[in-house]
Amino acid sequence: MPANPWTICLALLLSSILALPAFAAAPPLLLTHVAVIDGTGAPVQADMTIAIAGARIAAVYPSGSRALPQGARVQDLRGRYVMPGLIDAHVHLTGAEPDFAHYRRHLRALLLGGVTAVRDMAGDDRLLGYLAREANADALASPDIYYAALMAGPAFFAEDVRAQEASAGERPGSAPWMQAISATTDIPLAVAEAKGTGATALKLYADLPAGLVRQLAAEAHRQGLRVWTHATIFPATPADAVAAGADTISHSPYLVWAGASRVPDDYRVRAMGDFAHIRPDAPPILALLQAMKRRGTILDATLLPFQQEAEHDPAKVGAGIMPWSYAVTRLAHAQGVWVDAGSDSSGLPDASHGPNLRALPEVHAEMALLVEHAGFTPLEAIRAATEVGAAAMGQSARRGTIAVGKLADLVVLGADPTRDIRNTGSIVLVIKNGRIHRKDAPRGLPRAPEEGVNQPAAGTAAYPSVAPGRTASLARS
Numbered sequence: 433m434p435a436n437p438w439t440i441c442l443a444l445l446l447s448s449i450l451a452l453p454a455f456a457a458a459p460p461l462l463l464t465h466v467a468v469i470d471g472t473g474a475p476v477q478a479d480m481t482i483a484i485a486g487a488r489i490a491a492v493y494p495s496g497s498r499a500l501p502q503g504a505r506v507q508d509l510r511g512r513y514v515m516p517g518l519i520d521a522h523v524h525l526t527g528a529e530p531d532f533a534h535y536r537r538h539l540r541a542l543l544l545g546g547v548t549a550v551r552d553m554a555g556d557d558r559l560l561g562y563l564a565r566e567a568n569a570d571a572l573a574s575p576d577i578y579y580a581a582l583m584a585g586p587a588f589f590a591e592d593v594r595a596q597e598a599s600a601g602e603r604p605g606s607a608p609w610m611q612a613i614s615a616t617t618d619i620p621l622a623v624a625e626a627k628g629t630g631a632t633a634l635k636l637y638a639d640l641p642a643g644l645v646r647q648l649a650a651e652a653h654r655q656g657l658r659v660w661t662h663a664t665i666f667p668a669t670p671a672d673a674v675a676a677g678a679d680t681i682s683h684s685p686y687l688v689w690a691g692a693s694r695v696p697d698d699y700r701v702r703a704m705g706d707f708a709h710i711r712p713d714a715p716p717i718l719a720l721l722q723a724m725k726r727r728g729t730i731l732d733a734t735l736l737p738f739q740q741e742a743e744h745d746p747a748k749v750g751a752g753i754m755p756w757s758y759a760v761t762r763l764a765h766a767q768g769v770w771v772d773a774g775s776d777s778s779g780l781p782d783a784s785h786g787p788n789l790r791a792l793p794e795v796h797a798e799m800a801l802l803v804e805h806a807g808f809t810p811l812e813a814i815r816a817a818t819e820v821g822a823a824a825m826g827q828s829a830r831r832g833t834i835a836v837g838k839l840a841d842l843v844v845l846g847a848d849p850t851r852d853i854r855n856t857g858s859i860v861l862v863i864k865n866g867r868i869h870r871k872d873a874p875r876g877l878p879r880a881p882e883e884g885v886n887q888p889a890a891g892t893a894a895y896p897s898v899a900p901g902r903t904a905s906l907a908r909s
């Protein structure tokens with residue numbers, strides 16, 4: 433009897449189902465005697481055991497309260513701390529590198545710096561799609577990657593070199609991931625094209641009127657995409673973005689426009705708000721924060737890039753931008769608005785020729801700013817970079833906290849980050865999808881879990897210094 437293709441399919445399906453118990457029976461990895469910071473903001477739980485089966489967390493319990501499973505691989509992490517893998521909720525990976533070969537090292541540096549997922553907020557989706565498929569299938573030692581397709585007004589694409597570079601080969605504004613939107617745009621088609629890039633969300637950027645923001649957000653949600661916007665999309669106001677149903681709004685300083693008497697239709701003034709005269713607690717801004725809290729809109733604060741700009745290129749930002757941005761972020765947090773941690777960079781500090789692969793990822797510095805200037809406790813800053821980051825990407829069900837059933841994406845620390853937030857940099861090892869990655873591991877993806885966890889980590893990265901120069905990627909808000 434000739435082999436029917438369906439019979440072959442069925443046989444393959446059956447054999448793969450039959451093969452599953454073999455994976456399920458693989459010995460669990462146990463992290464024992466470790467202090468757990470679960471990412472929800474809950475206090476540290478001392479002397480816990482985390483059981484990892486395959487890629488997921490199978491159990492979390494006080495050490496010694498259960499018998500060791502047969503054949504378990506045990507990593508005694510006495511004296512160590514574990515937190516969920518960090519999520520940089522605002523990166524721009526593409527454009528920062530001279531060629532493709534560098535991405536492998538760049539992504540690996542992010543992973544070994546404790547970052548197990550990133551949200552890319554606009555770039556070249558041809559490259560991002562490829563990197564995300566490789567990373568998210570665990571074929572690359574990399575954070576998982578979720579990315580946006582950008583939409584803005586036609587004027588933006590006519591003049592913005594970053595957007596032109598990110599869609600090189602396409603007419604400006606016509607690439608599915610860099611679309612110019614106007615009153616005549618076929619919105620369902622535009623959103624479908626954006627979705628076709630593999631993007632998780634639309635990023636609404638620069639210069640769109642409130643009516644278009646509303647239509648695009650509704651259509652994106654209808655088609656199963658999330659909606660990530662700039663806090664002000666000139667002339668659409670922060671209140672317009674929130675009312676349209678934005679899932680996240682980016683950049684604390686742009687909230688100033690919620691208190692302005694009018695929002696110009698020129699997005700180039702976005703960082704030049706009247707920080708001297710508009711109070712962060714002005715009634716319209718408080719009303720906005722309350723609406724965000726009510727609707728669950730996440731504030732993607734990105735304090736770091738503005739702090740760097742205020743320090744190194746103050747003419748490009750409004751006077752008083754940082755005290756104002758810290759104050760409004762503090763207020764948002766106090767009101768119960770969820771705030772994520774995003775660096776608005778390649779994820780790594782800049783060196784003279786691209787990202788500094790030896791430095792700690794910048795999300796650590798963003799967390800430190802939240803603690804040092806915006807009233808977050810260290811546990812709350814860790815939550816911003818874990819549970820809230822996962823929510824920003826629409827990934828709450830799979831990641832962001834240390835809980836049974838979630839991905840075993842974890843960072844083991846040598847020092848207590850609740851004593852000093854900068855101890856998030858004391859990375860001993862990183863676990864992603866249940867596999868251990870260490871700085872001294874050979875390049876490429878280790879196929880078998882590594883042992884010897886308690887050896888001191890080689891080459892622990894120094895706390896990043898602020899680099900003055902930035903690349904010409906879409907990084908920079």
Ligand SMILES: [Zn+2]
Nearest residue numbers: 553776908909
């Ligand atoms: Zn950005």
